[in-house]
Each structure stands twice: as C-alpha cells, then as structure tokens.
Amino acid sequence: MPIGETVYLNGAFTPRKEARISPLDRGFLFAHAAYEVTAVYGGKLIDFQGHVSRLGNTLDAICIPNPHDAAEWETIHRRLIAENALDEGLIYLQVSAGAYETRDFAGPDLFEPTIHLFADQRPLVGEAARTGIKAIFLNDIRWRRRDIKTTQLLSQALAYRTARDAGAQTAFMVEDGFVTEAASANTWMVTQDDRILTRNLSSDILPGITRAHVIARLRDLGMDVEERAFTPDEAYEAKEIFTTSAGALIAPVIQLEDQPVGTGAPGPVTRRVQRLYYEAIGVDVEAVSPWVLA
Ligand code: PDD
Numbered sequence: 001m002p003i004g005e006t007v008y009l010n011g012a013f014t015p016r017k018e019a020r021i022s023p024l025d026r027g028f029l030f031a032h033a034a035y036e037v038t039a040v041y042g043g044k045l046i047d048f049q050g051h052v053s054r055l056g057n058t059l060d061a062i063c064i065p066n067p068h069d070a071a072e073w074e075t076i077h078r079r080l081i082a083e084n085a086l087d088e089g090l091i092y093l094q095v096s097a098g099a100y101e102t103r104d105f106a107g108p109d110l111f112e113p114t115i116h117l118f119a120d121q122r123p124l125v126g127e128a129a130r131t132g133i134k135a136i137f138l139n140d141i142r143w144r145r146r147d148i149k150t151t152q153l154l155s156q157a158l159a160y161r162t163a164r165d166a167g168a169q170t171a172f173m174v175e176d177g178f179v180t181e182a183a184s185a186n187t188w189m190v191t192q193d194d195r196i197l198t199r200n201l202s203s204d205i206l207p208g209i210t211r212a213h214v215i216a217r218l219r220d221l222g223m224d225v226e227e228r229a230f231t232p233d234e235a236y237e238a239k240e241i242f243t244t245s246a247g248a249l250i251a252p253v254i255q256l257e258d259q260p261v262g263t264g265a266p267g268p269v270t271r272r273v274q275r276l277y278y279e280a281i282g283v284d285v286e287a288v289s290p291w292v293l294a
Contacts, residue, residue: 004084004119008076013083016118025114027096029103033114033151034058035094038077039124039210039246040086041281045077046246050209055093058148064097064111076117084119090247093117094151124249125283129274130291132254132266133169135241137232138162140173140180147203159183170243172256178229180204185245186211187253189230189238190269197234198244200227210244210277217276232256240267250274 007016027033036055039046052070059066068076077091097111141155159171160183171183181187181199186208188198196218201207215225235241239262241253250273252266275292278285285292 002121004080004086004121006080006083006119008080008115008117010115013079019116021114021116022099024101024103025096025099026107026111027094027114027151030097030105031150031152032062032064032107033094033096034062034064035092035149035151037246038091038093039249039281040081040089040091040119041124041283043081043087044282045074045081045091046281047209047213048074048077050212051246054149054207054209055095058150059095061145061148062097062150064095064113067095067113067115080117080119084121086119086121088124089119089121090124091117091119096151124247125278125289128169128248128251129289130266132252134167134255135170135172135182135253136163136166136168136257137174137179138171140175142173145203146180146205147201147207149206156183168255170251170253172232172235174232175204178231179235180229181206181208182243182245184247185243185251187235188214188242188244188273189235190240190267191234192237192239194239194269195226196224196269197226197228197230199229208244210246210249213280214244214250214273214277217280218273221276235261238262240270242266242270242273250277 005016006013007019009019036051038048038051052073056066094116096114098114138159163171173180179187190196199205218225235256241261243251252270254261254264271292278289
C-alpha cells in the first residue's frame with residue numbers, strides 16, 4: 001500500500017523522492033537503529049504513549065540520545081498524518097546512530113542521530129482480520145535482546161519469505177521448545193478449557209504495546225490472562241490463536257502448518273478481543289467490522 005509522499009527527515013518535512021540518507025549511516029552499516037510502528041485509525045494515533053516510552057527504552061539500550069521528548073514526537077507524528085492525509089495505516093519511525101566519516105564499529109562518544117519517519121496508508125481492520133491468517137513454525141534465530149525494538153530484522157524478513165513460500169502469512173518462532181512470538185507480532189492462544197495465554201515478558205520477546213492494551217482491557221473486564229510460554233504442541237491443541245501488533249492489530253490465526261486451529265475459523269474469544277480493541281480505537285464496528293458482532 002502507498003507510502004506517503006511527504007516524509008520527515010532530520011527536522012524537515014520533505015518530499016520522499018528528495019529525502020537522502022548517507023551511505024555511511026550506522027543504521028545502514030550496522031543496523032544501529034531503533035524503530036517504532038504506531039497504528040493510525042480515523043487519523044488518530046493509537047496507544048502512542050506506549051510506543052514513545054518503548055522508543056526511549058530502545059534508544060537508551062543502544063546508546064543513542066533521545067532527540068525529542070514525548071510531546072515533540074507527538075507533534076511530528078501528527079503533522080506527518082496531516083501532510084499525508086493518513087486515515088488508516090501506520091507511522092514508521094526510525095532513529096539511527098547517524099553517519100560519520102569512517103566505518104568504526106564503536107563510533108564516536110556521542111551519537112548524532114538520523115531521524116526518519118514516514119506514513120503508510122493500509123487497512124488495519126481489513127480482510128485478514130475478518131478471515132484470519134495461516135502460520136508456520138520456524139526456529140527463532142534472533143539475538144538475545146528481543147525486548148528492544150531495533151532494525152536488526154533480517155531473520156524476520158527471511159521468516160516472512162519462508163512463510164510466503166509455504167502459502168502462509170506469518171511464522172511462529174520457536175526456541176527451546178516454546179513459541180517466542182510471531183515474525184512481527186505477539187502470539188496468544190485459548191486452551192480447550194478456555195484459558196487465555198500469552199507469553200510472559202522477558203528479553204525473549206518484544207513487550208508489545210498492543211499486547212499490553214489487550215491484557216489491560218481483558219483484566220478490566222474481570223477476565224483472566226495467563227502470561228506464560230506455550231509449546232507448538234499446545235498451540236496445535238488450541239481452541240483459538242491470534243496475534244497482536246500495531247501492524248495488524250488483532251489477527252486470527254486459523255491454520256498452523258497444515259492443521260486447522262479449532263474449527264478453522266476465527267473463534268469467539270478472538271472476535272471479542274477484536275471488538276474490544278476496535279471499539280477502544282474508535283472503529284464504527286457495525287459499519288466496518290460487523291463480523292466481530294456475530
Ligand atoms: N512489529 N513482536 C515483534 C517481533 C514485533 O516486531 C512486533 C511489532 C510485535 C508487536 O508489538 P506492538 O504491539 O507494539 O506493535 C511483537 C511492528 C508492527 C513491525 O515491525 O512492523
């Protein structure tokens with residue numbers, strides 16, 4: 001789907017076709033960069049405080065000074081939404097450690113970041129959310145700091161290619177016999193006795209902002225969420241599986257490898273979570289996603 005014509009680069013809103021970043025940028029040479037992806041619905045930022053706070057944690061962990069406070073970040077995001085008339089989609093943000101005259105692994109004492117944001121118009125409450133997606137299992141070969149959001153995404157990019165070759169839309173990654181997360185989302189399952197599980201936070205997974213929002217909503221309603229890791233075998237036995245992410249919000253998983261999940265169609269817990277989340281972000285559920293009401 002279309003990337004907006006106006007991007008933000010180092011302090012200026014610029015035509016995308018004129019935006020230039022140095023080939024010596026540490027983001028390019030070393031994947032030395034933090035990123036965030038924030039959903040936009042009805043022109044509004046979703047769960048923004050969570051994304052901006054996680055950005056701060058990532059930047060701290062990779063030695064890049066945070067160039068903006070939360071209010072400044074929000075102003076930049078809002079202006080980018082307006083410049084691109086973004087109604088439904090994503091704002092992608094990247095802060096790299098900047099460009100210098102040499103390829104030096106350690107780099108200078110103080111980094112001067114490169115800041116780049118763009119708008120990405122795409123349906124978030126669309127066909128995949130209605131009908132569900134297929135997933136395969138893959139070994140999780142990522143580094144140990146999955147709790148921070150850096151642009152070291154080669155293993156996930158390759159996972160998506162493998163999934164696509166297998167006729168699936170995502171991969172569930174597995175380490176030491178347990179599912180960590182999906183290629184770019186957190187994973188959830190509903191057991192045969194109706195317990196809702198999602199993996200506990202640690203450096204093994206990204207602390208998803210959508211995950212945190214859904215846990216809070218369910219607990220507000222008095223529903224239990226068990227935060228623990230589950231195995232591929234438990235997933236095969238699940239009544240329902242879904243993923244959460246800014247990129248696809250709540251995505252029902254209806255097939256794992258060559259086996260249907262539950263009935264092979266999105267189940268009632270998934271529909272309830274979709275409805276809760278959609279209502280919270282201002283979706284006119286009856287008009288846009290009546291399928292969550294069934
Ligand atoms: N990815 N786990 C991984 C590995 C992710 O890349 C993502 C999000 C999530 C979900 O986090 P959140 O709910 O905060 O979006 C979990 C984004 C959407 C991306 O890389 O495009």
